[in-house]
Amino acid sequence: MTAIGLRPAAATDNEFCFQLHKAAMGDYVTALWGWDEQDQRDFHAHAFDPGHWQIITADGDDVGVLSVEHRPGEIYLGRIEIHPAHQGRGIGTHLVTALLHQADRQGQDLVLDVLAVNHRAYALYQRLGLQEVARHGDDQTKIRMRYTRP
Secondary structure (H helix, E strand, O other): OEEEEEEOHHHHHHHHHHHHHHHHHHHHHHHOOOHHHHHHHHHHHHHOOOEEEEEEOOOOOOEEEEEEEEOOOEEEEEEEEHHHHHOOOOOHHHHHHHHHHHHHHHHEEEEEEEEOOHHHHHHHHHHHHHHHHHEEEEHHOEEEEEEEEO
């Protein structure tokens, strides 16, 4: 059994998070918009928020990043990226399931957006009980999914 944990992100995690994004999401970004290294670095520089991001660990190794926003009436999963070398081991399932339990306890919905070309993540979210509620973005590139507590 893999020991999964979270630690606060630090400014020193900046390059790790960029390289992780490139490894985990690069193919999807390329499929939709094309990968421009400088554009992606600029986007990352704007988005990287160590005060709100957490580093996902597996057996003590940094393997991913998680960002969660607590909004009125909902928990928004803003980012979950796991390095491809660690995907398929139940890490994402564990973390999303924990958020689903938290949403239930707090009487809130869990909401997220997934890229339409990321079929693997979409299937995971469906399997965990989230439902597609809308498509948005240029050319409907993003799918909004929601878990509404019973």
